[in-house]
Amino acid sequence: MSRDIIKLDQIDVTFHQKKRTITAVKDVTIHIQEGDIYGIVGYSGAGKSTLVRVINLLQKPSAGKITIDDDVIFDGKVTLTAEQLRRKRQDIGMIFQHFNLMSQKTAEENVAFALKHSGLSKEEKKTKVAKLLDLVGLADRAENYPSQLSGGQNSVWPLRVPWPMIQNLDFR
Numbered sequence: 001m002s003r004d005i006i007k008l009d010q011i012d013v014t015f016h017q018k019k020r021t022i023t024a025v026k027d028v029t030i031h032i033q034e035g036d037i038y039g040i041v042g043y044s045g046a047g048k049s050t051l052v053r054v055i056n057l058l059q060k061p062s063a064g065k066i067t068i069d070d071d072v073i074f075d076g077k078v079t080l081t082a083e084q085l086r087r088k089r090q091d092i093g094m095i096f097q098h099f100n101l102m103s104q105k106t107a108e109e110n111v112a113f114a115l116k117h118s119g120l121s122k123e124e125k126k127t128k129v130a131k132l133l134d135l136v137g138l139a140d141r142a143e144n145y146p147s148q149l150s151g152g153q154n155s156v157w158p159l160r161v162p163w164p165m166i167q168n169l170d171f172r
Contacts, residue, residue: 002033004067006055011064013050024050025061057089068092090117101146107133108142 013025024047032038040048053059054066057073066074068088073080080088101110111129120128133139141149 002035003070004031005034005036005069006030006032007065007067008054009065009067011051011054011066012062013047013054013059014062025054028064056092057085103146106143106145107138107149110146 008028008030011025011028012023015022015024026047028051030038040051042048050059054061057066057068060078061074063076064074065072065076069091071080071088073085073088078085101107102113105113108129111132112125115125115128118125130139130142133142138144138149
């Protein structure tokens, strides 16, 4: 049986402006199990981006409870130290609709760049880069630049570079 990896319980997000209060997210409860795929759909201004920012731990809710991978992150207030929160954010990534590789770096260097702050040793990074390139079928293209890869070869990157345990994808 899968376990809940993300739990949002009764999440509210409000923004206070000079003469009014804007409710961006109201009473959202969602439990996402490991391996699940969800879409957040709504009209412009419905709070989709705000909700994703809450999941990414970039937006503090006004009320509710956030649990990520069995760690309570927010329960009326942030429950982690700044350092713990920084580490937890490393487990959560965002892949944008227009994902771009660095054109001046090779395929190998692009993957290695994503591991820059991973805490892995130089040898561990080298091994992981090789495995990831093999995983996307680009082991023989490690020294190629993005301009030397086909559109299809470039499009597999966002889902295979060394992203965190939780991935939020923005494909509008």
